[in-house]
Amino acid sequence: MLIYKIFRAPEWAELELAGETRGAPVDLADGFIHFSTAEQARETAAKHFAGEDGLLLAAVEAEPLGDALKWEPSRGGQLFPHLYRPLKRSEVAWSKKLPLAGGRHEFPKDMA
Template sequence: MELYYHLLRQPIELKAKHTFRPDSLLNEGFIHLSLSRQLEWVANTFLADVVCLWVMELDPGQLVDNVKFEDGGAGEQFPHLYGPIPHEAVMRQMPMGRDAAGAWRTPPQHAIPISGSFKELPQ
């Protein structure tokens, strides 16, 4: 099962048995998630002017009942979480970086963690 990712302006501290409820859950009824291949597009399209950006890596097995893939525009299906993020689902949080042109890139530069190692993504 492919991992899910949520973009943050700063890392958050999740304590045992707590959940994370971003503003979008209250305002829109769901939490915006991405697949690894969607992260850079989302960051550069919607958060290009943000100074600091973090990626929360989520275990899909902890979210399976509340995730729906829905059209996010241009025919692309994005995962939306209809409920809070439980602390058990958060695998780690990583800062995103910018390339020489100022575009957001996945951490570390152009890579997403795969099974404890890093796999280069095509550019």
């Protein structure tokens, strides 16, 4: 199963350069990297990245993350995937731009 992380351009550049990341400021503050499922990603973008351009969507296979990935209740009681260790660049299955169109982010049509 693929899970998704939305990156701002500087955060993605840092991951590319360092080879791993502990996430965005909110991730550092919370002590884990926030991910979303395919069903949750659009709402995450609307709630936390409204109107932001230059975003990137990264897909990560959940199973290889092992016990460091916890499914925990969050928004509306839904279970969200949270990674309790740095994410390695090599763990990103694919990444795609998340353009803004009409004030909303356009997600890939083939998103699992």
